[in-house]
Amino acid sequence: MNNVAVAVALSLGLVGCACLYLASPHQRWRTSPLPARPACAAGSVALLGSVFAFARAMAVAPAVFAFVAWVMLLLVVFPYVGAAFVIARRRR
Amino acid sequence: MGSAERPIRRDWISKTLAGALLGFTLALGCSGIFARLVTSLPPPIEAQLAMWMVTPIWLGVLAGSYAFASGRRAWLWLGAANAVVFGVFAAVRAIF
Amino acid sequence: MRSEIVRVYKAVHTWTGIVAGMALFIAFYAGAITVFKEPLVRWATPPAAAESAAQVVPLSEAHALVARTLASQPAAARELRLHLGLAAEPVERLEWEVREEGADEHDRLSSRHFTATLGDDGTVHAHEVERSHLGELIDVLHRVVGLPVDVDETRIVMGVIAALYFLALVSGFIVLLPSLVKDFFALRVGPNLKRMWLDAHNVVGIGSFPFHVVMALTAAVFAFHDGIYVVQDRMIHDGKLGAIFQGRRGSSEGDPRDPATMVPPDEIVARVTELAPSFEPTMLQYVNATGPKAMVRVWGHDTRALEHRALGGFALVDPYSGRVVSTEYLPGRQSAAATVLTSIFALHFATYGGQPVKWIYFALGLLGAWLFFSGNLLWIESRRRKAKKRVANGAIPVQRRDVRLMAAATVGVCLGAVCGISLTIVAAKWLHGHVADLNAWHRIVHYVAFFAAVGWAFFRGAARASVDLLRAAAATTLAIPLTTLLAALVPSLGMWARTEPGALGVDVTALVLGLVFAGMARSAARRVQEGPADSPWSAHAPPDPEPVAVTEPAVEAELHGEHAG
Numbered sequence: 112m113n114n115v116a117v118a119v120a121l122s123l124g125l126v127g128c129a130c131l132y133l134a135s136p137h138q139r140w141r142t143s144p145l146p147a148r149p150a151c152a153a154g155s156v157a158l159l160g161s162v163f164a165f166a167r168a169m170a171v172a173p174a175v176f177a178f179v180a181w182v183m184l185l186l187v188v189f190p191y192v193g194a195a196f197v198i199a200r201r202r203r
Numbered sequence: 204m205g206s207a208e209r210p211i212r213r214d215w216i217s218k219t220l221a222g223a224l225l226g227f228t229l230a231l232g233c234s235g236i237f238a239r240l241v242t243s244l245p246p247p248i249e250a251q252l253a254m255w256m257v258t259p260i261w262l263g264v265l266a267g268s269y270a271f272a273s274g275r276r277a278w279l280w281l282g283a284a285n286a287v288v289f290g291v292f293a294a295v296r297a298i299f
Numbered sequence: 300m301r302s303e304i305v306r307v308y309k310a311v312h313t314w315t316g317i318v319a320g321m322a323l324f325i326a327f328y329a330g331a332i333t334v335f336k337e338p339l340v341r342w343a344t345p346p347a348a349a350e351s352a353a354q355v356v357p358l359s360e361a362h363a364l365v366a367r368t369l370a371s372q373p374a375a376a377r378e379l380r381l382h383l384g385l386a387a388e389p390v391e392r393l394e395w396e397v398r399e400e401g402a403d404e405h406d407r408l409s410s411r412h413f414t415a416t417l418g419d420d421g422t423v424h425a426h427e428v429e430r431s432h433l434g435e436l437i438d439v440l441h442r443v444v445g446l447p448v449d450v451d452e453t454r455i456v457m458g459v460i461a462a463l464y465f466l467a468l469v470s471g472f473i474v475l476l477p478s479l480v481k482d483f484f485a486l487r488v489g490p491n492l493k494r495m496w497l498d499a500h501n502v503v504g505i506g507s508f509p510f511h512v513v514m515a516l517t518a519a520v521f522a523f524h525d526g527i528y529v530v531q532d533r534m535i536h537d538g539k540l541g542a543i544f545q546g547r548r549g550s551s552e553g554d555p556r557d558p559a560t561m562v563p564p565d566e567i568v569a570r571v572t573e574l575a576p577s578f579e580p581t582m583l584q585y586v587n588a589t590g591p592k593a594m595v596r597v598w599g600h601d602t603r604a605l606e607h608r609a610l611g612g613f614a615l616v617d618p619y620s621g622r623v624v625s626t627e628y629l630p631g632r633q634s635a636a637a638t639v640l641t642s643i644f645a646l647h648f649a650t651y652g653g654q655p656v657k658w659i660y661f662a663l664g665l666l667g668a669w670l671f672f673s674g675n676l677l678w679i680e681s682r683r684r685k686a687k688k689r690v691a692n693g694a695i696p697v698q699r700r701d702v703r704l705m706a707a708a709t710v711g712v713c714l715g716a717v718c719g720i721s722l723t724i725v726a727a728k729w730l731h732g733h734v735a736d737l738n739a740w741h742r743i744v745h746y747v748a749f750f751a752a753v754g755w756a757f758f759r760g761a762a763r764a765s766v767d768l769l770r771a772a773a774a775t776t777l778a779i780p781l782t783t784l785l786a787a788l789v790p791s792l793g794m795w796a797r798t799e800p801g802a803l804g805v806d807v808t809a810l811v812l813g814l815v816f817a818g819m820a821r822s823a824a825r826r827v828q829e830g831p832a833d834s835p836w837s838a839h840a841p842p843d844p845e846p847v848a849v850t851e852p853a854v855e856a857e858l859h860g861e862h863a864g
Contacts, residue, residue: 117655137485165652169603170631172642173651176605179509180652180659187506187666190486190498197488211303213310235535244636245627246543250528251640253535257527258520262462266469269307 113168120164121181123157128185130154132193139193158182217274219265225281226264230257232288239295305474312470317678317705319463320671321712322444326460326518327671328716329441331664334649334657335808336434336609338801342783343431343727345795355392356417358383362563367423368393368415369558369588375415375425376590381564381583394428408432408439408448408738432738433727436745437720442521445716445749447742451525458522465515471504479505496677503670510663511670517647555589562621570621571597571614575632581611585618593618604631605641606650612641668713675709679835686833697842698835703761706835711756714768717816719749721775721809728782728794748775762827762836769820777813780806 132138134150144150161181165174238253264281271277332339356364361381369376375395382392392414399409415425440446443453444460475482483505486498504511520527532540562570568580580599587593596613606612607628614632615625626632633641645651649660684696723745727737734740752771756764783806786794797803823836832839 117653121655132484135484137483137487139486169652170605172638173603173605173645176642176646177652177656177659180656180663183507183510184659184662184666186484187503187663190484190502190506193484194486194488194499211307213307231530231534234531238531238535245634248627248634248636248640250531250536250540250543252636254524254527254531255520255640255643257531258523259516262465262516262519263469265462266466269311269470270304 116168123161127154127157132189212273214274221277222265222268230260235292308470308473315463315467324671325445325716327667340434342802342805343433366558379585461518500673561618601630602653605645706761707756710765711753715749715752717772719745773816779809
């Protein structure tokens with residue numbers, strides 16, 4: 112397995128999901144969401160790049176599975192990080 | 204599944220039994236058709252795939268059965284679906 | 300979507316969730332740990348003494364040992380494993396298992412392990428080796444939702460739970476469908492606790508929906524596959540299923556063969572790596588090696604490909620001719636149909652994508668456990684009796700009995716499983732050398748802690764017990780790295796501190812998890828003391844005066860009204 116490709120794939124997935132999250136009206140990382148269209152477009156490009164990077168490191172089927180698993184984890188974790196920000200801000 | 208206005212009867216036991224029993228036989232029938240029609244695969248692989256397709260169909264039907272307007276309708280529709288699938292299975296068995 | 304259908308599935312979701320939720324918590328918590336079964340066993344195993352490691356024959360000279368062991372040990376002739384030594388453990392070159400008479404094929408806890416060495420005169424000396432069953436025990440808890448043994452009956456329980464889990468997933472999805480896009484990513488922290496728990500539950504359920512569908516369906520198949528095969532054998536395969544699976548293995552009758560005439564192990568390995576250069580063999584498994592249909596499976600890993608199980612995949616080789624007979628289970632060399640099958644297994648066991656995917660599955664598994672825990676919290680919060688705001692100094696209502704019992708059961712069972720698993724891991728070091736049958740003690744320690752926690756939860760009430768048990772979960776989990784630290788500082792205790800990345804990873808992960816539990820205990824303590832008293836989670840809630848039989852149409856209406864719009 113190509114470790115550099117995996118690192119790139121994970122990073123691009125992170126960036127892509129962050130773009131999608133920040134474009135949502137429910138995001139809690141910033142005071143206001145990013146403009147939806149450009150953020151979603153950038154996020155999609157990053158996610159596409161992530162799939163290709165995974166496919167450099169492994170065969171196509173495990174690459175797609177790994178990509179989906181990673182995206183699922185991020186989509187779950189990001190709102191919780193947002194909630195943690197909200198709680199931290201309130202305490203201050 | 205009935206007109207949009209008619210309320211859905213709960214019929215928990217009847218629907219659950221229909222989905223669990225008729226869903227299982229339906230899934231078995233589908234796997235039988237698969238096993239008879241698909242002959243190009245190595246037999247052990249084919250037998251495993253036939254086994255694996257049972258549970259998703261079975262539980263899918265079970266999950267869907269609560270959307271029927273009543274328990275009676277669930278039994279009727281799923282019974283009819285079983286008749287069709289086993290009819291096809293018998294035909295496929297006779298031909299192949 | 301018709302609101303009527305949503306209402307029906309809301310009821311399906313509530314019932315399936317409440318019945319299966321706690322069992323699924325245990326399955327997911329133990330399952331997440333099972334991803335790292337191998338490092339955990341390494342953590343729990345004392346490092347081998349240097350002299351026994353030196354005794355291991357080099358692979359190039361293992362042929363005589365293998366041949367003579369196969370010839371002299373009938374149990375080994377049935378199935379023998381030759382470890383190629385790429386991994387540091389186990390140090391024994393050879394290994395075979397003896398199962399208890401009549402033991403279930405999935406029950407590996409009762410099996411005994413043997414190894415063999417060659418004496419100076421060339422005779423085989425077989426002797427039993429100790430194997431930590433810690434990883435297997437946690438795996439069994441995972442496979443049969445916290446029950447002690449993996450046999451037909453407990454697997455049926457698991458299958459029913461998995462079916463309920465699938466129903467809960469589908470119904471939950473249908474209930475959420477009308478607001479899916481609008482509420483995606485929403486986690487609204489605020490005074491509306493029901494809203495918060497609902498969001499916290501939905502974020503996990505929707506975000507990792509495909510993961511959960513795969514887990515529900517594969518778990519149901521793992522539980523029911525024997526039964527389905529029996530029915531299909533009669534209905535579809537005309538009773539020939541046994542022959543289909545036997546395949547070219549055929550009957551085992553015939554003259555015994557002399558294992559000394561087999562191709563040497565290093566040559567068998569070379570044949571396979573020649574065929575698949577990216578495949579890294581780890582173990583040779585000789586099956587019926589002295590029979591006419593002798594086979595050797597060359598197990599190993601290929602991190603570029605999907606693998607059938609944690610051991611990896613294998614090439615099937617005839618040990619007498621050295622010919623590679625089948626690559627149907629060799630990672631990356633499979634046919635399309637076999638790849639579909641392997642995908643199903645790989646998606647459940649996280650046997651693809653190397654370490655990153657294992658960590659992703661670990662996290663998704665823990666979040667899955669949280670999905671079921673939060674589901675119960677939501678059920679409880681939805682049925683909470685609130686004090687009337689308009690009435691100043693109004694009486695604080697007594698919470699419904701079923702709500703109080705469910706709250707106690709939720710913290711008792713879930714946190715009891717956490718405490719039990721952590722404590723039994725710790726016991727691997729503390730009890731080693733002090734008890735005769737450590738593997739039996741692992742089970743005892745787990746269940747004593749588990750049932751003590753459940754009893755405590757009902758005795759103390761959910762509110763106070765939630766704090767106590769979270770503290771206990773933090774303490775027992777933090778005891779894992781602390782034990783290692785103590786072992787390193789005070790070697791005279793007879794414990795060990797292993798420094799391989801895998802074993803240290805166990806310590807670091809337990810440290811992080813323990814701190815998370817400690818944080819949760821702190822906020823639970825605050826909530827219990829300072830939170831509103833009209834809650835099952837308040838220490839100041841009034842005690843139960845009389846068993847009251849009040850029907851509460853309001854709750855039902857409130858629940859149903861939520862998504863009816």
